[in-house]
Amino acid sequence: MAKADGRGRVVAAATDGACSGNPGPGGWGALIRFEDGSVEEFGGADPATTNNRMELQAALEMLERLAELPRHPDLVLRTDSKYLIDGLSSWMPGWKRKGWKTAAGKPVLNQDLWQALDQARLADVPLRYVKGHSGDPDNDRVDQIAVAYSKGTAPRLKRGSQSTPVKAVDPTADDPTSANAPAPAALQQLLTRLELADRLAEGGFALSTVELAQLVEQPLTRLAERQDSWRWRDWLVEPTDGDRWRLRRAEAGSRQSRNPDG
Template sequence: MGDRPVRVVAAACDGACSGNPGPGGWGALLRFEDGSRRELGGAAPATTNNRMELTGALAVLEALRDLPRHPDLVLLTDSRYLIDGLDKWMAGWKRKGWRTASGGAVLNRDLWELLDAARLPGLALRHVRGHSGDPDNDRCDAIAVAYSRGQAPALAVESQPAVTPEVGAKALVEEVAGADAGDRAPRSLQTLLSRLELADRLAAGGYSLRAMELARLLEVPTATLEGKGDPWPWRDWIVRPLGNGCWRLERGAGGLARPQ
């Protein structure tokens, strides 16, 4: 891509709460056109699911403010509350002094005002049904749930580059292996390269993977794989269902178009 800034091509957010109200968490991610991604997340000790949904969206908008964006970028969310609030209800709330149609005070006004101020021209919200197999929504949900349970999930960072396993990954792994300890790549990068090299070996060997094994390789919840009956692309590979709860990785030349 030369010197052209790497644009954000996908964005998603989600929220979770245990008890509603109760301990909560939010998760978000940005995908870049070079294949790298940035994941965000956080927790609140006493909150609601709606507040976590709004907090995740706010984090995405604030992160996008200073980043180049693809013109077709949309923010993916499974929250109708978030979408309707921004697209349908916001104007009326402000006209009525932050009162609802029934005259009551608008809940979560503090977050709605921050979201209104953080809006980005041309960035639309798109609804996706939760737990429907969308990988970005499922990943955000996994991050949010982990934080709501007091866990600290490992989050991907933008500095992890997308490289082809045949050339880039192998070369970088060899470079890391031969470097002095003080010059080694970050652990997160080493982990990514190991996953890509493993994926390539699995594809070359024609090995089948069980749901738990595939989910760990792809870093997605196992539930994401349930009900997937058709092949789908992942990085430079095609994930092909074999039946009986097993899958196989094939090199991307298998004929499926990669998402733009």
């Protein structure tokens, strides 16, 4: 295990792949969150590929990166690719017994990437399925990165406190007064998180401390110190049994202490 730096351990990871044409030009995206709240994003492109290959490439790049970093014991790799999850968890043992052949006796597609993933997999980092385009902030973000690369543009990537230069995907993006100009990416991501918070509150779903840190974008160490209810934007965050939290819409005029970062 690599030594921890000032960022602490990795608490969240997500990957996605995209392809224009399938086969066609493709891209992949990956995102890592650390205990101190910092984010590291990376991705890449392939001029002639498939969506499945990009999903596998994203996971491979992520696992190789995670192998170099200290990891929180609750860390999971979030992906919307059932192909990736089923391949690693269910299909691969049979492929290997049959000499990398399918049940029909045909060569396994994308064998090179599957074999690399078999070597790179980390026993302490299970895969978890998340439905694509469902409002999951990290899944939406890696999708944006992958799509941008598949279209030949260079997305703005977070690397701790640094960012790489960005190419405008839309010619109106450099003109904030244009009627067609999209909302700034930061506001789009915030809206996604707020919509997700509303659904979590309405459904009464419980979050682990790691998951809550992703939602409110605060260091895990700060949340671990909290014992009582506290306010984040328009929601009360309340502790439940087993180191878990629930969100509840705050009533107007609530006197609960407000999160200074929210």
